[in-house]
Amino acid sequence: MNTSLRASAHVSHKDWYSIDWSIIQKYVAKLRQRIYRAEQQKQRRKVRKLQRLLLRSKANLLLSIRRVTQQNNGKRTPGVDGYTASKPNERIKLYQQLVKCNVFRHRPKPAKRTFIPKKNGKLRPLGIPTMRDRVYQNVVKNALEPQWEVKFEPTSYGFRPKRSTHDAISNLFNKLNTNSKKKWVFEGDFLGCFDHLNHNWIMEQTSMFPGNTLIKRWLNMGYIEQDMLHTTTEGTPQGGIVSPLLANIALCGMEEEIGIVYKKTYKSNGGYKIDPKCKIGRVLYADDFVIVTETKEQAESMYQNLTPYLRKRGITLSKEKTRVTHIEDGFDFLGFSLRQYNTGQGKKLFIKPSRDSIKKAKNKIKDTFSVMRGRPVKELIRVLNPIIRGYGQYWKHVVSKKTYSYMDNYIFLKVRKHLKQLHPKKSRKWISKRYFKKPHHGGNNKWILTCPLTNIQLLKMSWIKIERHVMVAYKNSPDDPSLREYWEKRDRKVFNTENTLDRMKLARKQGYRCALCKQTLQNGETITVRNLKVSTGKFAKLVHVPCIK
Secondary structure: OHHHHHHHHHOOOOOHHHOOHHHHHHHHHHHHHHHHHHHHOOOHHHHHHHHHHHHOOHHHHHHHHHHHHHHOOOOOOOOOOOOOOOOHHHHHHHHHHHHOOOHHHOOOOOEEEEEEEOOOOOEEEEEEOOHHHHHHHHHHHHHHHHHHHHHOOOOEOOOOOOOOHHHHHHHHHHHHOOOOOOOEEEEEEEOOHHHHOOHHHHHHHOOOOOOHHHHHHHHOOOEEEOOEEEOOOOOOOEOEOOHHHHHHHHHOOHHHHHOOOEEEOOOOOOOEEEOOOOOEEEEEEOOEEEEEEOOHHHHHOHHHHOHHHHHHHOOOEOOOOOEEEEOOOOEEEOOEEEEEEEEOOEEEEEEEEOHHHHHHHHHHHHHHHHHOOOOOHHHHHHHHHHHHHHHHHHHOOOOOHHHHHHHHHHHHHHHHHHHHHHOOOOOHHHHHHHHEEOOOOOOOOOOEEEOOOOOOEOOOHHHOOOOOOOOOOOOOOOOOHHHHHHHHHHHHHHHHHOOOHHHHHHHHHOOOEOOOOOOEOOOOOOEEEEEEEEOOEEEEEEEEHHHHO
């Protein structure tokens, strides 16, 4: 109760910078954990009571405003009303307006329809709610998500806290490894999943939630396209904060439908595994899923087995992307290619970056060189390094050594062309002497692009160490209060594998927590290095970007 009082005291401040975010976050996290525990123990009345408390919480409202206006990528994108809150005084004003309103009586405005290109050349429709609607959606998400984290299936990884594409790929590796009898793959993709989900099914699943009337209003709020209002009778708008959670709620239940059964293990660490008698396995990431079976007949029967599941949810399978394949022919999933090869030591499963993923990386690098044409090397390195590091980090958990070498050669050719355009009248010898050096960390490669003014160097993918990703265990959720030590160790491990050596050293000194808000560095927020004033002088510290804005 003391935490509640302290959290309430801090939300009355009129200055955005005076808010103690560590206390606010602890209070909301504690309530989420209580909801999770109550749902685990089947205390439905207590779950509703705690959810109602969190929906009315001022701390939850403040945290949601911070998430929508500071942390999310669309923080500067307005809805149909054109309103944004990018300045601290505007955020405080927004909080003062919303704190007087009743969240249960909120009437959402239609979403603003816009389109973004898909990789197949088609356009993906996005519905952008107003800033106020997004804030309330985050409030609802914080209250609804911990309840469903108990119910969600262990092989569901899309849009869930602390779960990633690498967890899904690791799970598939375990299901299809050399010793597995499962060799046939049913690749599934829901056709326009977000656009066609059945509203009645979603409302039925969330009927016991205190804010279910607000969810119904969001589903039916419609969208505005070219100044015309369109009603929505199905689907959840892509672009809304609560939409991915509602989609996961709607899609939950596939494992039970196709007959997957779990059996408790008796190892020291406990947990569950798929019953050995069960000859089917599944991995779901958002609207993409893979079902693995022992025979071709079982895989082909999935078309019929999934019919009741699809009918309830109002969705269908995409004919273009749904197919049955053998593991020796290989298939692509989440930017990776999975295929079993014949080697000198027998058959082995290898996971590599897919051709489409490599092509996408090359196109992004090519476009970057086009935009940066004629710009100084310092600016080119500043823009290229995050792109190289991003793709390298995404690929580093699979067999990527040859891909790294191929990408390094591709980038080197682009760099050489850029320098020739930058200095058309200079010789190759002059260019190489001015711009190429050996790496700062040691090595004999003397062809590392180096800025002659700042001495910063262009990153090579081959410098990134390839490491096996450790999959998140069974149904483990950060909302489970009994798994605090598990998540602290995992966050440290993830941070140490996804950052540079300098950042790792700083993080270790800080106990893997932000120097300002004292929350874990691995909480999804962007991290930066800042010189902060300490009693003994200025020191470089790792902080979350929203903490300094």
